[in-house]
Amino acid sequence: MNKQQKQALQALKTARGQVDATIRMLEEGRYCVDVSNQIIASQALLKKANLLILKQHMEHCVAEAFQQGNGSEKIEEIMQILAKITSR
Structure with a gap:
């Protein structure tokens, strides 16, 4: 496991x-704004993990595909992921 994968794993575990904790807050009837802030924090960690994984993918898998002459398929994969990220 490389550095980016370890960082992504840590972010996912924290999320x-x-x-x-957010589920417990909701079950306990905690203040809605506090619950919402926890959800936002979780989303930020998931986004961080996703970006780390994508960076690792581009640095290794995509680079290797280009070296082997078949990078266009990997570019299409990245474009599909970026479309999902930006359509939110």
């Missing part, structure tokens, strides 16, 4: 903990 998991935040989601669990």
